[in-house]
Amino acid sequence: MLKITSLVKRYGAGDPVLKDLDLEVPGEEVVSVIGSSGAGKSTLLRCINRLVEPTSGKIFLNGTDFTRLGKRELRVGRRRIGMVFQSFNLVDRLTVMENVQSGRLGYISTWAALSRRYPKEDIRRAFELMERVGIAHYANKRADELSGGERQRVGVIRALMQQPEILLADEPTASLDPKTSEQIMTLLRDLARELKLPVIINIHNVNEAKEFSDRIVGMRYGRIIFDGLPQALTKDAMNEIYAGVPHEDRKLEGAAA
Amino acid sequence: MSTAKDTWRKRPFIANPLLRYGLYAAIVVYVVTTFATLPIDWDRIAQGLSRAGRIFGGAFPPSFQRSELLIDGFLESLKIAILATVGGIILSIPIAFMAARNIVPLPVFYVGRAIIIIARSFHPVIVAIIFVKAVGFGPFAGILTLIVYSIGFVAKLLAERIEEIDPGPVEAMKAAGAPFLSTLIYAVFPQIMQRQIGLGIYQLDSNLRASAVVGIVGAGGIGATLANAFGRYDYDFALAITMVIVGVILISEAVSGAIRKRIA
Numbered sequence: 001m002l003k004i005t006s007l008v009k010r011y012g013a014g015d016p017v018l019k020d021l022d023l024e025v026p027g028e029e030v031v032s033v034i035g036s037s038g039a040g041k042s043t044l045l046r047c048i049n050r051l052v053e054p055t056s057g058k059i060f061l062n063g064t065d066f067t068r069l070g071k072r073e074l075r076v077g078r079r080r081i082g083m084v085f086q087s088f089n090l091v092d093r094l095t096v097m098e099n100v101q102s103g104r105l106g107y108i109s110t111w112a113a114l115s116r117r118y119p120k121e122d123i124r125r126a127f128e129l130m131e132r133v134g135i136a137h138y139a140n141k142r143a144d145e146l147s148g149g150e151r152q153r154v155g156v157i158r159a160l161m162q163q164p165e166i167l168l169a170d171e172p173t174a175s176l177d178p179k180t181s182e183q184i185m186t187l188l189r190d191l192a193r194e195l196k197l198p199v200i201i202n203i204h205n206v207n208e209a210k211e212f213s214d215r216i217v218g219m220r221y222g223r224i225i226f227d228g229l230p231q232a233l234t235k236d237a238m239n240e241i242y243a244g245v246p247h248e249d250r251k252l253e254g255a256a257a
Numbered sequence: 258m259s260t261a262k263d264t265w266r267k268r269p270f271i272a273n274p275l276l277r278y279g280l281y282a283a284i285v286v287y288v289v290t291t292f293a294t295l296p297i298d299w300d301r302i303a304q305g306l307s308r309a310g311r312i313f314g315g316a317f318p319p320s321f322q323r324s325e326l327l328i329d330g331f332l333e334s335l336k337i338a339i340l341a342t343v344g345g346i347i348l349s350i351p352i353a354f355m356a357a358r359n360i361v362p363l364p365v366f367y368v369g370r371a372i373i374i375i376a377r378s379f380h381p382v383i384v385a386i387i388f389v390k391a392v393g394f395g396p397f398a399g400i401l402t403l404i405v406y407s408i409g410f411v412a413k414l415l416a417e418r419i420e421e422i423d424p425g426p427v428e429a430m431k432a433a434g435a436p437f438l439s440t441l442i443y444a445v446f447p448q449i450m451q452r453q454i455g456l457g458i459y460q461l462d463s464n465l466r467a468s469a470v471v472g473i474v475g476a477g478g479i480g481a482t483l484a485n486a487f488g489r490y491d492y493d494f495a496l497a498i499t500m501v502i503v504g505v506i507l508i509s510e511a512v513s514g515a516i517r518k519r520i521a
Binding site: 049051075076077078079081082083085087088089090091092093094098102103104105106108110113114155158159162 | 426431432434435439443447448
């Protein structure tokens with residue numbers, strides 16, 4: 001279970017990007033986070049694994065307070081959180097297998113990584129997962145030879161290789177065409193169920209969010225202003241989430257203060 | 258009726274005409290007065306011209322009689338160049354990482370940059386003079402000199418390449434909990450490998466050229482052979498050596514250019 005309490009992220013002296021935000025993701029559910037650009041979706045996700053350092057607040061993953069981890073503990077802790085990226089973040093010049101195995105780098109020694117001597121069970125797991133998403137025959141291809149959808153499959157498998165306790169996906173389909181995008185969303189939903197894995201997805205496409213998630217969180221200017229079932233996301237709720245621009249919100253807040 | 262202008266002039270580089278013409282005049286005055294006041298002894302130059310005539314006269318036809326010496330000199334130069342390139346690249350890689358702002362913390366970055374700046378600030382001939390004094394005449398001084406020269410060039414360009422990498426894969430490895438070295442090996446190395454190989458080949462070619470120069474101040478190789486030939490007034494042999502140097506450099510440049518084009 002992921003539990004975030006009063007999370008604040010502030011860059012410099014300006015207004016915080018995240019304002020006293022609370023979020024709980026209990027079990028195996030797919031949560032979509034929607035909101036206009038600049039609402040803080042990406043910052044929220046990156047605070048969870050501390051790719052972005054939170055200013056204050058607590059983040060508990062199955063009992064561990066991630067905000068209190070030291071440098072080394074954080075590195076070990078990050079193995080428990082898988083992440084999928086908008087631009088895939090694969091290493092183009094490495095093979096698909098090497099990219100997949102890079103999800104295990106936190107577990108294997110630097111020497112094993114350098115000499116590509118991966119443990120047998122890691123190789124088996126990689127082939128199983130690649131088979132599951134239909135890219136096993138690409139194991140020896142270079143990552144830049146693959147299409148966008150195939151590349152994101154590699155990205156997802158790499159994250160799953162960590163055997164994570166939660167999966168974070170930062171706009172995983174924003175660089176893909178609509179059809180491929182649906183395939184990846186289907187894949188994320190199905191894998192989440194099969195592996196009993198909670199998934200948090202930042203997404204711009206509201207229809208996809210409604211179709212593929214168990215719960216939707218709407219963010220506007222650093223706060224969660226909607227949290228409920230996809231059916232509950234009415235036109236009014238949508239308008240509230242997407243209405244206005246961050247700039248105007250900022251003015252309003254300024255007037256209130 | 259259109260009243261559009263039909264004349265247009267490019268704006269001068271310096272807008273203020275007084276400053277512009279003043280600057281031109283100042284440059285002319287400076288060049289003329291400097292040349293006039295430098296202690297140039299025209300008599301000696303005239304004598305030197307006849308001496309130059311004797312040298313060139315003595316150099317023709319070039320003599321390849323002592324080609325064994327020539328070949329030995331070249332092989333030594335080649336060995337110096339290869340060893341210096343290997344050593345220079347091995348040392349350049351960690352220095353380049355130290356000098357890449359996106360990889361290391363600021364204090365380490367300054368150390369890395371400082372090493373590169375020092376390695377670059379002296380011409381190989383000056384470095385060679387120092388090393389010849391330090392370790393004596395011969396190829397070892399040449400190797401050390403060219404290692405310094407290689408670091409100045411390879412580490413600097415490699416550091417710039419490292420700073421240009423796509424940060425995405427690094428972020429992904431970090432998110433997976435990868436240790437620092439593993440992250441470098443998986444996310445950074447593959448992105449700079451191509452440039453690294455290209456730089457290595459270019460540097461080999463460049464070291465071969467430089468090894469001929471540093472040999473003249475005593476750091477071994479064909480340069481030493483050439484300096485000896487001059488010292489012994491064997492101008493015909495010296496010309497032969499010079500011709501072969503030019504030939505070898507042309508060939509090595511063509512080969513390295515072809516290889517670098519292939520891997521690009």
